[in-house]
Amino acid sequence: MAVKDRERFSTATRLRLFGEQTAARVYRSQSRRQARRSRLTGRAALLALVVCSLIVALAYPMRQYVAQRADIEEQEQKLAEAREQTEKLRDSKARWRDPAYVERQARERLHMVLPGETGYTVVDPSGGRVRTTEPGAADRAWYSNLFDGVDQADRRGSEDDN
Numbered sequence: 001m002a003v004k005d006r007e008r009f010s011t012a013t014r015l016r017l018f019g020e021q022t023a024a025r026v027y028r029s030q031s032r033r034q035a036r037r038s039r040l041t042g043r044a045a046l047l048a049l050v051v052c053s054l055i056v057a058l059a060y061p062m063r064q065y066v067a068q069r070a071d072i073e074e075q076e077q078k079l080a081e082a083r084e085q086t087e088k089l090r091d092s093k094a095r096w097r098d099p100a101y102v103e104r105q106a107r108e109r110l111h112m113v114l115p116g117e118t119g120y121t122v123v124d125p126s127g128g129r130v131r132t133t134e135p136g137a138a139d140r141a142w143y144s145n146l147f148d149g150v151d152q153a154d155r156r157g158s159e160d161d162n
Contacts (some may be wrong), residue, residue, distance in 0.1 A: 111149075112142050 095101045106112045113119045 106142070110142050110146060112145070115139065 111119070
């Protein structure tokens with residue numbers, strides 16, 4: 001037993017025992033840390049799973065919301081354009097109720113003249129369009145003058161084709 005006691009209390013034996021105890025403590029603390037880490041990793045994985053599922057669940061409604069907002073803006077723009085067009089048409093309607101405006105438009109657009117007035121032919125010196133008013137055209141209905149002008153243009157067009 002003396003040899004055993006000597007080995008038991010030798011420095012090498014004590015250092016070996018001390019190293020084994022230290023290693024055991026380190027191993028136990030590492031296993032506890034790993035156990036904690038594994039729990040945190042599990043919690044983190046669960047949290048990540050919940051967050052991902054929320055993102056997936058909310059992606060479609062958010063896309064629909066954004067698309068609907070874009071549609072609403074587009075419809076509001078169309079409404080504003082329609083209101084603007086309505087206002088222009090109301091202004092035009094009010095102008096056409098004025099007899100002076102109607103007379104001016106008939107003179108400019110249809111080249112009509114009042115009874116007793118004389119119509120003139122204006123020739124564009126640059127070779128542009130020629131407007132003619134036949135004698136007695138003021139005595140006829142405006143649509144007759146209109147159709148005569150169409151017939152003249154047709155005759156000139158067929159002469160140009162030959």
